[in-house]
Amino acid sequence: VQEVRGKVVDSAAGLPxxxxxxxxxxxxxxxGRSRSELTTPALILNLDVARRNIAHxxxxxxxxxxxxxxxxxxxxxxxxxxxxxxxxxxxxxTATVWEAVVMARxxxxxxxxxxxxxxxxxxxxLAEAAHATLITVAVDDAHNLDDLSAAATATGSKIGVxxxxxxxxxxxxxxxDDEARxxxxxxxxxxxxxxxxxxxxxxxxxLEPDRELRVIKAHAAMExxxxxxxxxxxxxxxxxxxxxxxxxxxxxxxxxxxxTELQAGSYVFMxxxxxxxxxxxxxxxxxxxxxxxxxxxxxxxxxxxxxxGTDLMMPRPAGFAxxxxxxxxxxxxxxxxxACPLGVGDLVELLPGYGPTTVNLYEAxxxxxxxxxxxxxxxxxxGYGALAAL
Amino acid sequence: VQEVRGKVVDSAAGLPxxxxxxxxxxxxxxxGRSRSELTTPALILNLDVARRNIAHxxxxxxxxxxxxxxxxxxxxxxxxxxxxxxxxxxxxxTATVWEAVVMARxxxxxxxxxxxxxxxxxxxxLAEAAHATLITVAVDDAHNLDDLSAAATATGSKIGVxxxxxxxxxxxxxxxDDEARxxxxxxxxxxxxxxxxxxxxxxxxxLEPDRELRVIKAHAAMExxxxxxxxxxxxxxxxxxxxxxxxxxxxxxxxxxxxTELQAGSYVFMxxxxxxxxxxxxxxxxxxxxxxxxxxxxxxxxxxxxxxGTDLMMPRPAGFAxxxxxxxxxxxxxxxxxACPLGVGDLVELLPGYGPTTVNLYEAxxxxxxxxxxxxxxxxxxGYGALAAL
Numbered sequence: 001v002q003e004v005r006g007k008v009v010d011s012a013a014g015l016p017x018x019x020x021x022x023x024x025x026x027x028x029x030x031x032g033r034s035r036s037e038l039t040t041p042a043l044i045l046n047l048d049v050a051r052r053n054i055a056h057x058x059x060x061x062x063x064x065x066x067x068x069x070x071x072x073x074x075x076x077x078x079x080x081x082x083x084x085x086x087x088x089x090x091x092x093x094t095a096t097v098w099e100a101v102v103m104a105r106x107x108x109x110x111x112x113x114x115x116x117x118x119x120x121x122x123x124x125x126l127a128e129a130a131h132a133t134l135i136t137v138a139v140d141d142a143h144n145l146d147d148l149s150a151a152a153t154a155t156g157s158k159i160g161v162x163x164x165x166x167x168x169x170x171x172x173x174x175x176x177d178d179e180a181r182x183x184x185x186x187x188x189x190x191x192x193x194x195x196x197x198x199x200x201x202x203x204x205x206x207l208e209p210d211r212e213l214r215v216i217k218a219h220a221a222m223e224x225x226x227x228x229x230x231x232x233x234x235x236x237x238x239x240x241x242x243x244x245x246x247x248x249x250x251x252x253x254x255x256x257x258x259x260t261e262l263q264a265g266s267y268v269f270m271x272x273x274x275x276x277x278x279x280x281x282x283x284x285x286x287x288x289x290x291x292x293x294x295x296x297x298x299x300x301x302x303x304x305x306x307x308x309g310t311d312l313m314m315p316r317p318a319g320f321a322x323x324x325x326x327x328x329x330x331x332x333x334x335x336x337x338x339a340c341p342l343g344v345g346d347l348v349e350l351l352p353g354y355g356p357t358t359v360n361l362y363e364a365x366x367x368x369x370x371x372x373x374x375x376x377x378x379x380x381x382x383g384y385g386a387l388a389a390l
Numbered sequence: 391v392q393e394v395r396g397k398v399v400d401s402a403a404g405l406p407x408x409x410x411x412x413x414x415x416x417x418x419x420x421x422g423r424s425r426s427e428l429t430t431p432a433l434i435l436n437l438d439v440a441r442r443n444i445a446h447x448x449x450x451x452x453x454x455x456x457x458x459x460x461x462x463x464x465x466x467x468x469x470x471x472x473x474x475x476x477x478x479x480x481x482x483x484t485a486t487v488w489e490a491v492v493m494a495r496x497x498x499x500x501x502x503x504x505x506x507x508x509x510x511x512x513x514x515x516l517a518e519a520a521h522a523t524l525i526t527v528a529v530d531d532a533h534n535l536d537d538l539s540a541a542a543t544a545t546g547s548k549i550g551v552x553x554x555x556x557x558x559x560x561x562x563x564x565x566x567d568d569e570a571r572x573x574x575x576x577x578x579x580x581x582x583x584x585x586x587x588x589x590x591x592x593x594x595x596x597l598e599p600d601r602e603l604r605v606i607k608a609h610a611a612m613e614x615x616x617x618x619x620x621x622x623x624x625x626x627x628x629x630x631x632x633x634x635x636x637x638x639x640x641x642x643x644x645x646x647x648x649x650t651e652l653q654a655g656s657y658v659f660m661x662x663x664x665x666x667x668x669x670x671x672x673x674x675x676x677x678x679x680x681x682x683x684x685x686x687x688x689x690x691x692x693x694x695x696x697x698x699g700t701d702l703m704m705p706r707p708a709g710f711a712x713x714x715x716x717x718x719x720x721x722x723x724x725x726x727x728x729a730c731p732l733g734v735g736d737l738v739e740l741l742p743g744y745g746p747t748t749v750n751l752y753e754a755x756x757x758x759x760x761x762x763x764x765x766x767x768x769x770x771x772x773g774y775g776a777l778a779a780l
Contacts, residue, residue, distance in 0.1 A: 026511065026775040039511040041774050073719065095720045115720060116682040118692065118735055121416065121429040140683050141734045171721060172683040172690050203718075292506040293530050293562035300562050302508065306750050307774070311695050311719075328593075329463065329701075329746055330485045330505060331561055344531045345508055356719055360696050361750070363773055383753055384431050384697070385416040 027364055027376045035288065035368050036347050041307035042288040043358070044349065045365040047374065049284035050080070050268055056281060057267050058087040060250070065257050069093050069112055069243070071265030074356045076381035077365065078106030080268060093243075093263045094381075097122045097129075102381035104133045112162070112243065113137045114199060114263055116172060118144055125385070127151035127159060127192075136160030136241075138199045140172050142186050145193065152192025160194045161187050162241060165228050167200035167221035177231045184237045197241030198232070200225035201263070206248035207312070209276060218252045226258050248277045271355040273313040286318050286349040287358065288366075289332070291342055297335050299342050303350055304330040307361060313353030320348050417754055417766045425678065425758050426737050431697035432678040433748070434739065435755040437764065439674035440470070440658055446671060447657050448477040450640070455647050459483050459502055459633070461655030464746045466771035467755065468496030470658060483633075483653045484771075487512045487519075492771035494523045502552070502633065503527045504589060504653055506562060508534055515775070517541035517549060517582075526550030526631075528589045530562050532576050535583065542582025550584045551577050552633060555618050557590035557611040567621045574627045587631030588622070590615035591653070596638035597702070599666060608642040616648050638667045661745040663703040676708050676739040677748065678756075679722070681732055687725050689732050693740055694720040697751060703743030710738050 026039055035044055061068040070084045073095040081092050081103055091110030094100045100111045110133065117126050117137050129135055130152065139145055139161050152159045163183045166173030174180040180198070187195045202221035208214040222244060229239050240260070245253035247266040254262045266274045269285035289303035299322065306329050308315045314324055315332065320342065322334035332350070336342060352358035360382060367375040416429060425434055451458045460474045463485040471482050471493055481500030484490045490501045500523065507516050507527050519525055520542065529535055529551050542549045553573045556563030564570040570588070577585045592611035598604040612634060619629050630650070635643035637656040644652045656664045659675035679693035689712065696719050698705045704714055705722065710732065712724035722740070726732060742748035749769060757765040 029511075039509055039775060116690075116692075116734075118682050119429055119680050121419075144734055147735075166685075170688070171716070171718070171723060175685050290509050292508050295556075295565050298560070300506075302506075305701050305747050311700075326561070328561070333561060344506075344534055345537075357695050385429060 030366055030373045031376060033373050035366070035371050035373065038288045038347070038366060038373070040288045040290045040347065041303045042366050043362040043364070044286045044288055045269070045367050045377070046284040046286070047367050047369045049282040051083070053268050053270070053281045053284060054083055054087045057250070057264065061088065061254065061262065064254050066245075066254050066259045066262045069261045069263055070268070071095070071114065071246070071263050072099055072103060072381065074265045075268060075359060076102075076379045077377055078103060078108070078380055079377045081106070081108050084268070090261070091134075093265070096384065097126045098383065098385050099381040100135055101125060101129050104129045104135070106380070109133045111135045112261075112263075114201065114243070116140065116144060116164070117148070121385075123147055123151045124155075127155040127157050130157040130159050131155065134160055136162055136196055138162050138164040138172070139183065139187065140164045140174055142183060145183065145187050145190055149190035149192045158192060158194050160196045162197050162199040162243060163187065163195075165198050165200040165225055167202050167225050167244070168205075168217075169201060169203040171203065173200065174228075177228060180228050181231060181235055184232050185235070188237060195237065197239030197243065197260070198225065198229060199241075199243040200228075201246070202244060202249060202253065203246070206246045208248075214248065214277075215252050218249045222253055222256050222259065229258070247274055250278065266355055269355045271313070271358070272316050272351050272353045274355070283318075283351060285355055285358065286351055287315070288347055288349050291344050291346045291348065292331070294343050297338055298325065299334050299336055299340075301332045301334065301348065301350070302330065303332050304328050306330060308332075308350060308352050309354045309357030309361070311354040311357045315350045315353050318349040318351040420756055420763045421766060423763050425756070425761050425763065428678045428737070428756060428763070430678045430680045430737065431693045432756050433752040433754070434676045434678055435659070435757050435767070436674040436676070437757050437759045439672040441473070443658050443660070443671045443674060444473055444477045447640070447654065451478065451644065451652065454644050454652075456635075456644050456649045456652045459651045459653055460658070461485070461504065461636070461653050462489055462493060462771065464655045465658060465749060466492075466769045467767050468493060468498070468770055469767045471496065471498050474658070480651070481524075483655070486774065487516045488773065488775050489771040490525055491515060491519050494519045494525070496770070499523045501525045502550075502651075502653075504591065504633070506530065506534060506554070507538070511775075513537055513541045514545075517545040517547050520547040520549050521545065524550055526552055526586055528552050528554040528562070529573065529577065530554045530564055532573060535573065535577050535580055539580035539582045548582060548584050550586045552587050552589040552631060553577065553585075555588050555590040555615055557592050557615050557634070558595075558607075559591060559593040561593065563590065564618075567618055570618050571621060571625055574622050575625070578627060585627065587629035587633065587650070588615065588619060589631075589633040590618075591636070592634060592639060592643065593636070596636045598638075604638065604667075605642050608639045612643055612646050612649065619648070637664055640668065656745055659745045661703070661748070662706050662741050662743045664745070673708075673741060675745055675748070676741055677705070678737055678739050681734050681736045681738065682721070684733055687728055688715065689724050689726055689730075691722045691724065691738065691740070692720065693722050694718050696720060698722075698740060698742050699744045699747030699751070701744040701747045705740045705743050708739040708741040
């Protein structure tokens with residue numbers, strides 16, 4: 001159990017290996033301040049809302065056959081991963097081997113890298129990390145299976161494998177029954193690997209704004225995935241793990257009786273984009289900004305493209321009324337009412353259009369409860385293997 | 391003079407205060423390797439091309455009345471700033487007070503923060519840094535002038551001030567002659583400030599793809615800026631500094647006989663977007679990627695939106711033929727020829743559509759000369775005040 005309201009020193013001490021990000025004096029000085037007194041841009045995590053979101057998802061998943069394996073690519077935070085584990089998650093999903101290593105060092109057991117791991121150094125890191133905890137990886141290539149097997153054998157570890165199936169997204173994954181069969185057969189024969197099941201990510205359904213259409217598309221994707229499962233079972237491989245889903249389909253794919261694991265991640269923070277899709281969760285992530293300049297109805301804020309993610313949707317005002325006029329590297333401009341009292345020096349907050357590419361821009365969260373900064377949490381799994389300890 | 395081909399330890403030693411970013415084992419291990427053997431995603435700086443770009447700009451600026459004050463928001467690197475200074479730059483421009491502090495600590499003198507600095511902590515940091523070096527800031531608000539004056543007085547330093555004029559971009563800056571006059575008069579009366587001149591950034595011209603139209607628009611913007619200069623001169627304030635321009639107008643605004651300083655920055659690296667505008671410079675910045683998956687004509691790379699900037703223009707293949715099909719958080723997909731030999735595990739490179747929001751995603755450059763990694767340079771001025779030393 002994590003004690004989330006500790007001093008910064010305590011949180012760092014709890015994560016000896018992942019805590020290589022030194023917190024600045026500026027960050028430390030924010031603890032105890034109101035959220036309206038921050039030096040901006042600052043990434044604000046509303047802990048009260050995040051806790052409610054985690055509890056809501058845990059309650060939902062307690063009614064489904066599938067278990068939750070939350071994706072950490074959004075938050076990249078061991079503290080939040082531990083909160084999810086404490087609420088019943090069976091492990092976490094990651095997008096990179098670096099996220100997996102940070103989570104493993106922070107004591108998270110049973111990690112799925114829901115992506116291919118390719119390249120000598122990354123496979124070596126994966127095989128070494130697999131000594132301490134079960135790490136499973138998605139595979140869609142026979143030579144990649146050979147490389148994983150060789151690294152596992154060389155380091156004496158065992159790497160879990162899911163055969164990735166393309167369920168209509170058209171990204172990675174086996175395209176045909178035959179390809180899936182060949183990969184499973186090959187994986188089953190290689191030393192150092194543990195063939196656990198299949199993964200099919202219905203990312204092409206996740207973004208469908210029409211709920212009814214999303215249900216139809218997600219059902220079709222899972223029908224295909226389960227058809228492949230049956231095909232594999234017919235040749236003697238019975239998948240223990242059928243991994244799929246995301247926040248956009250948590251109550252669709254998550255309810256499928258044959259899906260064993262759900263990879264939802266965005267539900268913890270939400271963002272403008274996901275808020276439209278699944279209104280059941282609250283917004284826990286905002287970016288604090290300061291008014292740099294005002295002329296007539298235009299306010300210019302110190303939050304631009306280097307401080308807020310713009311993928312899938314542009315940022316929105318949180319707590320004030322205004323229309324985004326422009327977004328530059330270090331500036332955003334909002335058209336506000338002529339009577340709007342905001343002036344140079346005033347603080348406002350913005351709701352990111354897309355959470356994952358916003359969090360990735362910051363070193364740490366300003367963790368807020370009851371509108372006060374109670375802690376600073378490093379975004380420990382940010383980046384690609386540049387952690388000094390690696 | 392910087393010795394750019396040193397050991398990592400040496401570059402860090404040369405920057406005792408800015409060198410708070412610990413380099414990872416992974417980064418250090420890359421030195422001496424071919425650019426085609428990197429662990430990806432990796433940001434590659436082609437030092438040979440960057441040197442040629444710096445020399446070309448220096449040669450051009452030696453023929454103009456204006457002096458070069460390169461913008462460092464693109465590279466955020468003290469090493470590159472020193473290369474620019476050695477080639478004749480009179481100082482640097484920055485977008486944030488944090489970039490200014492990192493540059494000041496790395497020994498760069500005479501820094502223009504070409505932006506408003508608003509907020510107690512940021513103004514305090516600015517006033518303290520202004521002890522050691524001349525720091526000038528752009529201002530468009532009377533209360534902001536008061537705050538800067540109070541901080542300079544409290545710390546016993548002097549802050550340079552440029553009155554920012556809106557020359558048509560519609561972002562920050564005084565909107566009328568009268569507003570400019572009032573700001574200049576106010577600044578001239580306040581203690582702790584040194585009123586040096588005006589700044590007018592013609593950002594609305596920078597993106598104009600039609601060269602002829604760009605020339606017309608940039609001339610109009612400078613005509614207005616110089617009209618304001620004349621207005622201020624008529625009330626007794628003769629601006630010493632007239633700061634303007636960027637890479638897109640370097641040979642337009644840069645040739646204006648009354649512009650004293652040019653703020654161009656993107657010329658050092660270039661990118662797909664700027665390459666279309668000013669073909670006189672070479673591309674020095676690429677991102678190395680690994681093929682994660684291949685099916686038929688689709689290759690999936692491990693470089694997505696968390697590893698390459700997408701602002702203004704999407705990334706392009708560098709050195710292979712393919713069309714971008716999708717760009718997700720950790721993946722990009724390219725449609726390649728059926729005969730293209732690229733397969734899982736192969737390395738390719740991508741040309742960023744936009745440099746500044748690409749660099750900002752990385753901890754360090756892989757500095758390459760003759761296709762070999764010769765050094766690792768930290769992106770020391772990345773982020774917002776989170777440097778442990780601050």
